[in-house]
Amino acid sequence: MNPRLQRLWALLPIVMIALTYFWALGVVGKRTLRRHDSDKTIIRIAHWQLEAGVREGLNEAAAEYQKQHPHVEIRQEAIPESGYGQWLSIQLLGGTAPDIVEIGAVPRNLLLMFYQRYLLPITPYVARPNPYNKGTDLENEPLINTFMDGLRQSYIPEIQEYMTIPLSRMSMRLFYNKTLLKKLTGRNEPPSDFREFILMCEKIASLSDPAGRPYIPISGSGYHLQGWRMSIFSPVTYSAYREVDLNGDGRVGSDEWAIAYLSGRISLEHPAYKGMFELMEEVTRFFQQGWIGLNRDEAIFNFAQQRALFISSGLWEAGGLAQLAEGKFEIGIIDFPLPGPTDPKYGSLIEGPRYENPEGSVPFAVSKTSLHAETAVDFLLFLASREQNARFNARLKWLPLIVGAESLPELKVFEPTLEGVFPTFYPVLGGESVIRWSQLESLFLAGQLSFEELNRQYSEFMRERAGNDIAEYQRNKIRAQARQFSIAGNLRSRALNTPEPEAAPLWKHYREIALRAIESDVSYFTTLKQLNDLPDLREKPIYQYSGQARERIQREFAPQPPAKASTP
Amino acid sequence: MCISFALPIETELRHSPRTTPGKQSFSAPSGKVMLPFPLPSMPFPFPLSFHRLALWCLLAAGLFLTAAHGKETASPDVALREAWQLLYQGEFDIALRRFHSVGEATAPGSPQRCEALYGQAHCWTNRTGGRDLDRARELYRTLLSESPPQSPLRPWCELELAQIAHYFTPLEERDYAAIVQGYLSVHEAHPHSPAGEEAFLSAWLLKKAALNEKPQTVIDAALAFLQTHPQTPLRGQVLTLVANSYRDENDIQTCLKYLIEAYQARASLNPAFDYSTFLWQIASLAEFELGDLRLARTYYEQLIRDYPRDTRVFPARQALKRIDAIIDAVRRGKTPPQFTNRGEKG
Numbered sequence: 001m002n003p004r005l006q007r008l009w010a011l012l013p014i015v016m017i018a019l020t021y022f023w024a025l026g027v028v029g030k031r032t033l034r035r036h037d038s039d040k041t042i043i044r045i046a047h048w049q050l051e052a053g054v055r056e057g058l059n060e061a062a063a064e065y066q067k068q069h070p071h072v073e074i075r076q077e078a079i080p081e082s083g084y085g086q087w088l089s090i091q092l093l094g095g096t097a098p099d100i101v102e103i104g105a106v107p108r109n110l111l112l113m114f115y116q117r118y119l120l121p122i123t124p125y126v127a128r129p130n131p132y133n134k135g136t137d138l139e140n141e142p143l144i145n146t147f148m149d150g151l152r153q154s155y156i157p158e159i160q161e162y163m164t165i166p167l168s169r170m171s172m173r174l175f176y177n178k179t180l181l182k183k184l185t186g187r188n189e190p191p192s193d194f195r196e197f198i199l200m201c202e203k204i205a206s207l208s209d210p211a212g213r214p215y216i217p218i219s220g221s222g223y224h225l226q227g228w229r230m231s232i233f234s235p236v237t238y239s240a241y242r243e244v245d246l247n248g249d250g251r252v253g254s255d256e257w258a259i260a261y262l263s264g265r266i267s268l269e270h271p272a273y274k275g276m277f278e279l280m281e282e283v284t285r286f287f288q289q290g291w292i293g294l295n296r297d298e299a300i301f302n303f304a305q306q307r308a309l310f311i312s313s314g315l316w317e318a319g320g321l322a323q324l325a326e327g328k329f330e331i332g333i334i335d336f337p338l339p340g341p342t343d344p345k346y347g348s349l350i351e352g353p354r355y356e357n358p359e360g361s362v363p364f365a366v367s368k369t370s371l372h373a374e375t376a377v378d379f380l381l382f383l384a385s386r387e388q389n390a391r392f393n394a395r396l397k398w399l400p401l402i403v404g405a406e407s408l409p410e411l412k413v414f415e416p417t418l419e420g421v422f423p424t425f426y427p428v429l430g431g432e433s434v435i436r437w438s439q440l441e442s443l444f445l446a447g448q449l450s451f452e453e454l455n456r457q458y459s460e461f462m463r464e465r466a467g468n469d470i471a472e473y474q475r476n477k478i479r480a481q482a483r484q485f486s487i488a489g490n491l492r493s494r495a496l497n498t499p500e501p502e503a504a505p506l507w508k509h510y511r512e513i514a515l516r517a518i519e520s521d522v523s524y525f526t527t528l529k530q531l532n533d534l535p536d537l538r539e540k541p542i543y544q545y546s547g548q549a550r551e552r553i554q555r556e557f558a559p560q561p562p563a564k565a566s567t568p
Numbered sequence: 569m570c571i572s573f574a575l576p577i578e579t580e581l582r583h584s585p586r587t588t589p590g591k592q593s594f595s596a597p598s599g600k601v602m603l604p605f606p607l608p609s610m611p612f613p614f615p616l617s618f619h620r621l622a623l624w625c626l627l628a629a630g631l632f633l634t635a636a637h638g639k640e641t642a643s644p645d646v647a648l649r650e651a652w653q654l655l656y657q658g659e660f661d662i663a664l665r666r667f668h669s670v671g672e673a674t675a676p677g678s679p680q681r682c683e684a685l686y687g688q689a690h691c692w693t694n695r696t697g698g699r700d701l702d703r704a705r706e707l708y709r710t711l712l713s714e715s716p717p718q719s720p721l722r723p724w725c726e727l728e729l730a731q732i733a734h735y736f737t738p739l740e741e742r743d744y745a746a747i748v749q750g751y752l753s754v755h756e757a758h759p760h761s762p763a764g765e766e767a768f769l770s771a772w773l774l775k776k777a778a779l780n781e782k783p784q785t786v787i788d789a790a791l792a793f794l795q796t797h798p799q800t801p802l803r804g805q806v807l808t809l810v811a812n813s814y815r816d817e818n819d820i821q822t823c824l825k826y827l828i829e830a831y832q833a834r835a836s837l838n839p840a841f842d843y844s845t846f847l848w849q850i851a852s853l854a855e856f857e858l859g860d861l862r863l864a865r866t867y868y869e870q871l872i873r874d875y876p877r878d879t880r881v882f883p884a885r886q887a888l889k890r891i892d893a894i895i896d897a898v899r900r901g902k903t904p905p906q907f908t909n910r911g912e913k914g
Contacts, residue, residue: 093658117658127840150877155842241883250848250880351886358877368657419882481735486694490656492724493690497652507762508838511801514766517735518773524739525777543852548820549859550907556861557898 039071041372043379044098046077046091048084048105049362052319057395065382072375081105092118092367099370100380103164103363109483112158116490120366120373121161123505125381126151132385138403146384146403153359158487158516160509165380166360167392169399170315171416172227174336177309179329184215184309189332194339194346201286204309219308220287221299225445227312228283231336233276234423235354236346240272241424242543246530254426255473255523258433258466259530263537268455273425275349277444277451279339284445292446300324312336315398315414333413356416360401427458429469430476436461467531474527477520484517644670644680651687660695664688676714685711686721693732701736705729723763726754730767744778765800768793772809783813804834820857824850844878847871851887861891 045058055078062074077098079087085105091097092114103111103119115121126144133139138146147166154164174190181187184207191197201217208214220228244252244260260266268274284291288302303311304324313321318333325331338354339346364383366376382388390405399407399414407415428434440458443449449457488510495506530537545553651666671684689707692700708725715722730750734742751771758764772789775781790810794803807830814823831846851867854860868884868891875881890906897904 113658117656152877248849248852249845250852250883352882355879355882418877419885421882422879475739478739485731485735489690489694489728493652494656496724512838512841515769515773515805518770521774522777543856545859545907546857549856552859553861553894553898557895559899559901
């Protein structure tokens with residue numbers, strides 16, 4: 001080779017690297033210059049919502065905001081969900097995070113660190129009215145009251161701060177192939193009554209498609225079971241809370257459940273739990289064969305291929321299912337047919353509709369490195385105004401989260417029920433019980449284990465191993481004390497370094513969390529005492545009128561005998 | 569900067585056929601540096617001097633940038649503020665250096681030196697990677713020995729030492745009697761400081777839970793504390809301890825009285841906190857243990873009103889219906905079915 005050519009050839013990689021370097025420098029420099037030198041305030045917003053319409057919806061909202069604030073420019077960055085957690089971590093740690101980031105896709109312990117170090121609390125805003133609700137009845141309402149979920153998910157108890165502004169609500173419903181339903185049953189809508197629904201499924205299961213394959217009434221998979229579990233199976237366990245709520249706080253925790261089980265207060269044969277297993281058997285027999293080994297996409301495939309009539313799914317998947325059905329069949333949506341109080345089998349267990357968690361989704365937070373944090377929060381407040389929230393969600397066909405924001409008429413079916421019964425069945429505590437329960441339940445659902453055998457094997461396992469799992473559960477709480485200590489320590493040092501009166505709210509927050517770590521000790525020793533005192537615990541009256549209470553009620557409300565006429 | 573000029577050297581060592589282990593050199597004997605690419609037979613197109621010049625330029629630029637970036641601020645107060653900010657951002661190493669330099673530059677016993685020591689101790693305790701509790705303890709002790717008695721950091725230092733002894737000891741090795749004593753010592757040394765008050769409550773919560781202290785002893789200590797500390801911001805928490813101790817004594821009437829007081833004390837101090845569990849507990853104790861249906865109704869209604877999206881709204885409404893049904897039955901001279909069974913469907 002010509003020596004000159006050889007020399008040029010040798011230079012090629014360096015030239016390539018140099019070009020790439022300068023190109024990268026140019027891109028970064030251009031962005032930085034635009035960020036710093038532009039006349040406009042640039043707000044970057046990052047999220048992982050790549051569903052159709054989300055980016056367009058945000059762009060529309062941004063355009064509307066920019067009309068009102070011509071000096072602001074909103075730019076969005078949509079990052080694929082699979083890499084979002086990693087991307088977010090790198091951006092936050094590197095101090096290059098966009099002004100507004102969607103929160104999620106990272107483990108909770110990491111999120112807690114992010115909240116403390118890299119994200120701005122929105123607590124100062126929650127008690128103030130949202131300026132973009134001016135002219136509505138929410139005009140003077142504190143921000144927190146304008147959210148249907150009361151910003152519950154946004155409040156992070158570990159640090160005592162509100163951190164995010166969510167924009168939407170989600171719920172799960174039963175999707176069905178309307179065209180196929182009409183063809184097979186002559187009905188336009190499936191029955192809402194549970195018994196009639198079961199009868200209809202039986203009929204569908206007896207019919208075959210043109211290829212001679214039997215129709216599948218319900219397309220199921222391990223993933224789709226969750227929808228059924230949350231919406232139909234678990235709600236029938238509600239009444240058991242009166243046996244399981246050992247600390248009387250009106251809620252049931254998995255450690256409480258395990259102790260109640262060990263004490264003999266409950267077993268799988270409790271009418272509420274036995275009813276749940278019967279209900280599971282009754283419904284899952286209409287899932288396709290081998291459903292338990294299928295994944296989400298395989299179940300959706302059956303539905304899209306018009307082999308199955310029903311599939312449980314969430315609002316977030318409604319658009320995707322509609323796309324799959326486009327031009328082939330019409331999709332209908334109903335609420336799950338929960339057995340009613342008159343149901344001959346489960347009626348006695350049904351005390352009301354099921355409670356659906358109204359917590360907001362698509363939560364956004366503002367990064368501490370934002371050069372225009374005030375503007376970033378302002379844009380979020382704009383998105384959280386009644387008008388914009390309704391418009392944003394209408395475009396995406398999601399449910400708005402702001403009080404009074406109208407949802408699309410076709411989404412009424414997704415409106416969550418905010419008052420109702422809640423589940424009280426928590427057979428796992430982590431550790432070995434997770435594995436054992438998953439094995440037993442799978443075998444039961446696959447029809448390879450009878451309820452009696454499930455009950456016997458679970459009981460055997462709990463007698464042998466539950467004590468260890470409970471102890472480990474409590475030890476994990478104790479291990480978390482160091483983290484709680486750090487969180488409290490940070491808040492304390494902030495309060496110490498802040499002059500009054502700004503320090504006052506910090507001290508208030510500090511006092512609420514300062515003793516949280518000690519609660520783990522208290523819980524540990526309480527559990528130990530309960531485990532050492534199981535026979536007494538078995539007899540402990542919970543939610544029962546004491547003798548003293550009965551006497552007092554009789555005394556206060558019993559009809560008084562008519563006063564005797566005084567004798568002259 | 570380090571990486572940018574270390575990389576060619578490392579690459580050369582890896583690829584140069586003329587470099588043998590144990591005889592590593594930064595340049596080839598011919599005076600020409602080998603390419604950092606898998607083209608070993610091709611010589612570098614420029615003489616070594618050019619390469620060296622480039623390295624020197626990079627080094628100079630690096631030093632310049634480092635010097636510019638690491639420009640120290642003159643005022644210890646500003647440096648301390650920056651150090652705390654760095655600490656909150658998780659930059660423990662840089663924060664430590666800042667705290668250390670302030671500590672070195674200020675006089676022992678001065679507020680800045682105390683704060684710098686406290687900051688360093690805080691770094692060593694709270695960092696997850698490279699936590700060094702021995703160093704933290706040493707720094708806290710130095711602060712305690714150097715700081716004037718009136719330093720506001722002294723009680724917090726002592727409390728943090730007690731907390732380190734508590735939270736960082738594995739459960740199996742914890743000596744709760746000693747831990748409690750540690751907290752009590754902080755309280756005795758600083759009875760009217762916020763740290764001392766927190767230490768008091770920590771000690772008695774642990775005495776009750778871990779050392780099985782008699783409920784009446786806990787009640788006496790807690791009520792005596794409230795008498796001597798009428799303005800304590802921990803009043804609500806102390807009253808909760810009293811209420812729980814009365815519950816252990818099975819004196820539900822008094823338990824309820826203190827539970828209501830605890831709720832009121834906490835809610836007045838921090839109204840934004842979630843008190844739904846307090847409301848539920850007060851209502852259900854009043855209903856089932858005391859039969860005080862009016863009180864129960866008040867608190868069930870408050871729960872429904874204040875926390876409309878709480879899971880307990882449904883059972884609270886069931887309770888209100890139940891109370892109505894019971895009163896109605898009793899007024900008609902009948903025994904309510906709810907007195908004998910637990911099928912409480914409203």
